[in-house]
Amino acid sequence: MQCPRCDGQGEIKLVRVQANGAILQVCDECDATWPYGEMPNIETFQDFGTFMKAHGLQGLWSEITVITDHPEK
Ligand SMILES: [Zn+2]
Numbered sequence: 840m841q842c843p844r845c846d847g848q849g850e851i852k853l854v855r856v857q858a859n860g861a862i863l864q865v866c867d868e869c870d871a872t873w874p875y876g877e878m879p880n881i882e883t884f885q886d887f888g889t890f891m892k893a894h895g896l897q898g899l900w901s902e903i904t905v906i907t908d909h910p911e912k
Contacts, residue, residue, distance in 0.1 A: 840909070842866035843881045851879055854903040858896055863887075865903070 842849040849868025853875070856863065862875035870887035873879050888898030896902050 840864075840879065842868060842871060843879055844871040844884055845869040850908060852908050853906045855906055856891070856894070856896070856903050858902060859894060861894070862906070863890070863903070 840851040841847040842851050844866060845868050849866035849871075851864050851866050851873075854863050854865050855861070864873045864875060864877070864879060865871070865887050866879075871879070871884035872887040872890045873884055877883065891898035891902065
């Protein structure tokens with residue numbers, strides 16, 4: 840899925856946060872983040888780093904595992 844925030848430059852990936860098992864959708868280009876199951880929308884994104892820090896993590900890609908590069912919607 841292409842990212843609505845960076846105008847198709849980035850690809851939205853479905854990822855799992857290793858520390859707590861949360862499933863997220865993250866753009867690999869601009870790090871825009873949406874909860875799993877939410878339609879990616881430019882009005883509602885969170886910054887990946889901010890989201891992770893809010894959960895006591897550092898906000899590194901090494902803290903997540905990519906489940907799929909092409910989540911189905
Ligand atoms: Zn993006």
